Amino acid sequence: MNKSKVAIIRCMDYDTENVYVAIKKGIELIGGIKQFCSEGEKILLKPNVIAGKPPEKAVTTHPAVFEGIVKILLENKINVYYGDSPGYDSPISGLKKSGLFDIAQKYNITLGDFDKGRNIVFQEGKFAKEFNIVNAVFECDGIISLPKMKTHQLARITGAIKNQFGCICGFNKALYHVKIPNGENFCKALVDLNNYLKPRLFIMDGIIAMEGNGPSSGDPIRMNVIIVSNDPVALDATFCRMVDINPEYIAANVYGKEYGLGTYVTDQIDFFGDPIENFINKKFKVIRKPIRGKTTLKVFRPIEKILARRPVINSKLCLKCGICVEECPVDKKAVNFRNGKNNPPNFDYNLCIRCYCCQEVCPHKAINVKTPFLGKILGV
Ligand code: SF4
Ligand code: SF4
Incomplete structure (x- = not known):
């Protein structure tokens, strides 16, 4: 079995050139961009734009991270699409407020359709077999996911696996919670969604992360890291280990492994770049227990x-x-x-x-x- 690959790259600020170099190094360490996309393909960049907030709030993927991967793709003659579907706000408004729209204008890349979508049936889904997916996904040949390192009240963390939830169309996202109110089952559906979408590459913005009351009301915290991986479970497990939370407490990791999306087991992952020990922050404010225990009484x-x-x-x-x-x-x-x-x-x-x-x-x-x-x- 091929091992998953995770590159950990120190990056101390959002200087555009520094971030570009860090992302490029991370991608090269896990095989190079040509492993993931070919010249002439249409690749959809999916940042985390959960809400229209300015970059310094650490709610959204930073424009410098977005710009770094845009440049790398354009240098390799890849057609770049982008977008996200915020929880509350229109896609275009969210992208403008988060600074990503300006970057897209600068490089003349294409805004994907995140306003409308269509229902799909995914028979291979282990738990969820139907999704309403935004049209942008069907406009492109593949996805590169750009998650932000943040806490989350339902899932504990939001990272590489959760980021694809933005590919569910508009208010359907909230309705999923009604259809699947149990947090653990919600994570199973997220894993199925990832197995359907199969993003090719994941680049996490962890330079300034969010701790505490995430994913949109927490506090920015410096983690100084970019994490690049071909496996969203391995990436999220790396994030967990950096903030001293057991990766098995995250239901999406557990079902991610069980449903064949990836692995959180260290022996099954090849690590590249800087040692993880250099990034561990045991004081990072995150809930360090499984989703919801039941009272024993x-x-x-x-x-x-x-x-x-x-x-x-x-x-x-x-x-x-x-x-x-x-x-x-x-x-x-x-x-x-x-x-x-x-x-x-x-x-x-x-x-x-x-x-x-x-x-x-x-x-x-x-x-x-x-x-x-x-x-x-x-x-x-
Ligand atoms: S169901 Fe409860 S947690 Fe969810 S939005 Fe309504 S009040 Fe908030
Ligand atoms: S709790 Fe927040 S969203 Fe709700 S009414 Fe008050 S300010 Fe608005």
Whole structure:
């Protein structure tokens, strides 16, 4: 069996030339760009543009990383397409606010269609067999994924595997959470999605990562690294090891291995570049436990939903914009203006499926995910 390949490259800043050199070195160490794409092909670059935020917020893939790979592809006479489908915002608005649109204009590359998509059937899927995929995927011969190194409240981390969720069309993303409310099953579907899309190469922007209340309300933290891989599971496992979280706590890694997407087992990965030990940050703020344990005390099972981790609104930060209400995928709205629009929205935790879409889209960092005191004691 061929081993997966991961290149770890130190990169201390977003200077365009430094980032370009780091990405080029990473790709060369795992076989060179010609291993992944050929002259004349159309390649879709899929950055993480979960929301339209400026680069310094560390929410989105940095424009310098985007520019680095654009240059490499153009030098190799590859036709470059790009795009993403943010959770709340139009694709074009998200790309403009994150600085990627300007880079695309500079190099005259093509914006893929992330507004519309089509349903596909994927019989080989182990858990999910149908997806609504954006048209951009069908316009191109292959995908290069450009994830951002960040925390995530549902999946713990968001990296190479999760980045492809942006290839699901618009509001269908939120509806997936309703169809698949269980976090572990959601990760199985993500792995199936990756097995369908099969991106050829993954380049993670970990120069300034996000810790804490990610993926859009956390804090930027310097990790000074670009990680390049042909295997999204191996890449995400490398990210896990850097921030001292057991890769097996990430359900997408576990099912990624089980469903043949890749491997998190160190012996099955060839590492290149800088030693991982140089990047380990044990203080990186991330939840270091599996997705959601069950209380061992059966008597509490009926009220587990009340005890479990849940989104909470900080009324001092909330500007009552209503975006969280709009984005809540539950029909009856688990978050809503139950006390009128002059007050912050509040939650019905019995309706809430813990998808954390509200926390992801809140533009004012007003939603945190917290475990109630009793839930902590009971390990819910
Ligand atoms: S919690 Fe955030 S998204 Fe919801 S109304 Fe308040 S500011 Fe808007
Ligand atoms: S309230 Fe938030 S976490 Fe709960 S279902 Fe709605 S969007 Fe998801």
